[in-house]
Amino acid sequence: MDPIKKSIRDLVIANRILANEGIVDGYGHVSVRHPLRADRYLLSRSRSPELVVADDIMEFTLDGRPANTKDDRPPYLERFIHGAIYDARPEINSVVHSHSESVLPYSVTKRPLVPVFHAAGPIGTRIPVWDIRAKFGDTNLLVSCVDHGRDLAGCLQDGNVVLMRGHGFSAGAKSLIQALWISIYLPANARVLTTAIALGGEITALSDAEAAHQAALDPESPAIQRTWEYWTRRAGCAEMLDEK
Amino acid sequence: MDPIKKSIRDLVIANRILANEGIVDGYGHVSVRHPLRADRYLLSRSRSPELVVADDIMEFTLDGRPANTKDDRPPYLERFIHGAIYDARPEINSVVHSHSESVLPYSVTKRPLVPVFHAAGPIGTRIPVWDIRAKFGDTNLLVSCVDHGRDLAGCLQDGNVVLMRGHGFSAGAKSLIQALWISIYLPANARVLTTAIALGGEITALSDAEAAHQAALDPESPAIQRTWEYWTRRAGCAEMLDEK
Amino acid sequence: MDPIKKSIRDLVIANRILANEGIVDGYGHVSVRHPLRADRYLLSRSRSPELVVADDIMEFTLDGRPANTKDDRPPYLERFIHGAIYDARPEINSVVHSHSESVLPYSVTKRPLVPVFHAAGPIGTRIPVWDIRAKFGDTNLLVSCVDHGRDLAGCLQDGNVVLMRGHGFSAGAKSLIQALWISIYLPANARVLTTAIALGGEITALSDAEAAHQAALDPESPAIQRTWEYWTRRAGCAEMLDEK
Amino acid sequence: MDPIKKSIRDLVIANRILANEGIVDGYGHVSVRHPLRADRYLLSRSRSPELVVADDIMEFTLDGRPANTKDDRPPYLERFIHGAIYDARPEINSVVHSHSESVLPYSVTKRPLVPVFHAAGPIGTRIPVWDIRAKFGDTNLLVSCVDHGRDLAGCLQDGNVVLMRGHGFSAGAKSLIQALWISIYLPANARVLTTAIALGGEITALSDAEAAHQAALDPESPAIQRTWEYWTRRAGCAEMLDEK
Numbered sequence: 006m007d008p009i010k011k012s013i014r015d016l017v018i019a020n021r022i023l024a025n026e027g028i029v030d031g032y033g034h035v036s037v038r039h040p041l042r043a044d045r046y047l048l049s050r051s052r053s054p055e056l057v058v059a060d061d062i063m064e065f066t067l068d069g070r071p072a073n074t075k076d077d078r079p080p081y082l083e084r085f086i087h088g089a090i091y092d093a094r095p096e097i098n099s100v101v102h103s104h105s106e107s108v109l110p111y112s113v114t115k116r117p118l119v120p121v122f123h124a125a126g127p128i129g130t131r132i133p134v135w136d137i138r139a140k141f142g143d144t145n146l147l148v149s150c151v152d153h154g155r156d157l158a159g160c161l162q163d164g165n166v167v168l169m170r171g172h173g174f175s176a177g178a179k180s181l182i183q184a185l186w187i188s189i190y191l192p193a194n195a196r197v198l199t200t201a202i203a204l205g206g207e208i209t210a211l212s213d214a215e216a217a218h219q220a221a222l223d224p225e226s227p228a229i230q231r232t233w234e235y236w237t238r239r240a241g242c243a244e245m246l247d248e249k
Numbered sequence: 250m251d252p253i254k255k256s257i258r259d260l261v262i263a264n265r266i267l268a269n270e271g272i273v274d275g276y277g278h279v280s281v282r283h284p285l286r287a288d289r290y291l292l293s294r295s296r297s298p299e300l301v302v303a304d305d306i307m308e309f310t311l312d313g314r315p316a317n318t319k320d321d322r323p324p325y326l327e328r329f330i331h332g333a334i335y336d337a338r339p340e341i342n343s344v345v346h347s348h349s350e351s352v353l354p355y356s357v358t359k360r361p362l363v364p365v366f367h368a369a370g371p372i373g374t375r376i377p378v379w380d381i382r383a384k385f386g387d388t389n390l391l392v393s394c395v396d397h398g399r400d401l402a403g404c405l406q407d408g409n410v411v412l413m414r415g416h417g418f419s420a421g422a423k424s425l426i427q428a429l430w431i432s433i434y435l436p437a438n439a440r441v442l443t444t445a446i447a448l449g450g451e452i453t454a455l456s457d458a459e460a461a462h463q464a465a466l467d468p469e470s471p472a473i474q475r476t477w478e479y480w481t482r483r484a485g486c487a488e489m490l491d492e493k
Numbered sequence: 494m495d496p497i498k499k500s501i502r503d504l505v506i507a508n509r510i511l512a513n514e515g516i517v518d519g520y521g522h523v524s525v526r527h528p529l530r531a532d533r534y535l536l537s538r539s540r541s542p543e544l545v546v547a548d549d550i551m552e553f554t555l556d557g558r559p560a561n562t563k564d565d566r567p568p569y570l571e572r573f574i575h576g577a578i579y580d581a582r583p584e585i586n587s588v589v590h591s592h593s594e595s596v597l598p599y600s601v602t603k604r605p606l607v608p609v610f611h612a613a614g615p616i617g618t619r620i621p622v623w624d625i626r627a628k629f630g631d632t633n634l635l636v637s638c639v640d641h642g643r644d645l646a647g648c649l650q651d652g653n654v655v656l657m658r659g660h661g662f663s664a665g666a667k668s669l670i671q672a673l674w675i676s677i678y679l680p681a682n683a684r685v686l687t688t689a690i691a692l693g694g695e696i697t698a699l700s701d702a703e704a705a706h707q708a709a710l711d712p713e714s715p716a717i718q719r720t721w722e723y724w725t726r727r728a729g730c731a732e733m734l735d736e737k
Numbered sequence: 738m739d740p741i742k743k744s745i746r747d748l749v750i751a752n753r754i755l756a757n758e759g760i761v762d763g764y765g766h767v768s769v770r771h772p773l774r775a776d777r778y779l780l781s782r783s784r785s786p787e788l789v790v791a792d793d794i795m796e797f798t799l800d801g802r803p804a805n806t807k808d809d810r811p812p813y814l815e816r817f818i819h820g821a822i823y824d825a826r827p828e829i830n831s832v833v834h835s836h837s838e839s840v841l842p843y844s845v846t847k848r849p850l851v852p853v854f855h856a857a858g859p860i861g862t863r864i865p866v867w868d869i870r871a872k873f874g875d876t877n878l879l880v881s882c883v884d885h886g887r888d889l890a891g892c893l894q895d896g897n898v899v900l901m902r903g904h905g906f907s908a909g910a911k912s913l914i915q916a917l918w919i920s921i922y923l924p925a926n927a928r929v930l931t932t933a934i935a936l937g938g939e940i941t942a943l944s945d946a947e948a949a950h951q952a953a954l955d956p957e958s959p960a961i962q963r964t965w966e967y968w969t970r971r972a973g974c975a976e977m978l979d980e981k
Contacts, residue, residue, distance in 0.1 A: 124836065171365055171366045201841075204842055212870075295719055380697075387700055
């Protein structure tokens, strides 16, 4: 299959998966780095992820301009999240941005969001919280320019997840399936941790080594790959997997 | 498209959206001001929002009488919420009333419901709680006459949202899509805040300026408008958008 | 329509509604008093409510024996709940038994379940908790004989709802729609109250007079009746309403 | 019906039920002991339970090797959970492993998970928590070899449920329906208990005798069997029950 066509197909499926699993609603987005050009990425036009089709996918430069200068369809206002992370982190090939309700509380309190169950290992044990107000003062909180994006990417450092105060989270990973995995299990982990906190007393989080062992699982292994088939079929996209 | 026909179509879609997004159940309602007559509004007959069709929409005077005096279908008992807000607030063109379970707890406790994430900016940073008992004593809590409605509208003042003790909330906005937005993100914000409170410690709410920046987003912008397509399709009303 | 046929049809719809609204799962049941004989009631054979059809409905004496002595289909073990309440309370014509997860916590703690929003007024302001252990010692907690049922009905006194420790609740009302209403809004109220408690501080419950005003709403009024159409259609039973 | 064919059919249905009831997602698995050979068990190849079909079922020896040595399809990494429990507990004929979000908090806190409502009686009143770290140090937390499995089975002792720290739970029972029952009502009980804890004050759990009375219910009784029909139809597998 043509690598660009495959990237677009998988990106469409990923949009539908994130919507179907409740990670994004009318807002939020997912991108992949261009398979042939490291200085470009693929991202839908401004459209809710559940509705995205192949024709909606646009190609962007890392500073957020459409590669096709004649393409005047409105892009996502917050596309700068994606470009800035791809620019700062050459090994990252997929980025997700979400307003997950399960994660948001950890962006507005001092309670650290730590991994408490194995599947959440790849989120890492020290997740930073980026507050746009620290550098940019009172805004509408949106990452609406290159400077915002770079500041966010700087806060992410070498991690996979950054919380955004009063806004949501952004996550990046080496592959699309890993970015999906993190985006789906980060909110799940937040819910488990929230309940554990409500139970009271000491909580046993994953150790750094345990989280690292999980993060090291081969994304091509059957154990990881089987979620791709599962999420795709649940999202009603089974037939897309058969496209040539 | 004929402005009245379009208003009715959009109002039917809004009914279905609010039901599908879990904001209303058998109860709750949404209205729009008449597009040609500021002293009238459009609202369904007494029917659960999920079931409302175009023929159910009635036209009311601001004191809650059917404009068509021969229309003897039972109206909503609480239509006075709508007329009173339209009367007191000429710039408001759409009103929603809901018993959202996520919001109700803030109507029976002293804990203020404040916006903690960006999408909730338009709810405002100081949301009043109206208690029907303060002026009208023990009742069934329903806004069942003009006097109740006016007292409620007075409590709303110049805001967009008023909580109603032991009953729900009412929200008004300049446009239907903004009223939907507020009605959908108010409960979401309540859930996020509730969880943040459970995590313990200090909570960072939106500042007044941040909330105002969000509220100032152009409702015609692609970022706002894309939710209309999204919610409409989720509610199974896609084909209504093609009506002429 | 023949009154018995109508009772059976409505009872089937009620089974589906309670399942669809999440009030019952594989367990739980709903009955109506026989429309022509006050000493009989109608209840499904032992079958999960979501699956009940007209042929499943059996007629029972108030002590739980099948009226048709040749009908050897297994009945619900806990049918004694129904007969005992009909026997003790001539004005009650419908009974629901549920293991609702939202209500159960109030059956195993000392925190009273009080109505905090208007729709929950009919549950009453003083809901007793029946503990089978008090009179019958260690059992499997099921109401599996006439004596259990009578003890439960005695605890209900003149109310509409009784919680059952570690088991669920039973509710009775003058009409089927009122029994549905109570069974659907009791768990909703429990969720709202649980969240209000989590917010901390004092909670404003409905006053006795407010609850009574709500409970006095005419079940034949459009405001109450519209839920019947709503719940029925959501449960996929719209076509049953057209049966003759 | 051929006993092996029936075991496989029921196992497929059980996979779908557990997925549909939210007990497993992309991960988690269910097995049954081979109906003719006590030293073998039946378990799907590495596939998400919602997607499992009859052809996916493989036969394993108790140490986790495929009975058909030419079958090179990837098995579940954690199949050792199943074999070790069948080996240690001859009376157990079905095993479920799940990462249920409702149960996980009890695996990372000191708060005991105790049964608080009748349907949870079979989970037992003293549920151990197994921590892989105690014996095996920092790992990815997965039960990925015979030694891990045996250590887990040893912790289970003579109970039906063992929690696994930061990972989930494993449950075993005499029959498939009992294993499903436990796996579905264990998370339900966890949610009820979590809410009861949030309400504050003392909680009345089931007594040892009450739990034992519930656990003693005949799995062939109509009261237990009706959930099989219910769960199967909800999972969209009704037609499988008619297979010959």
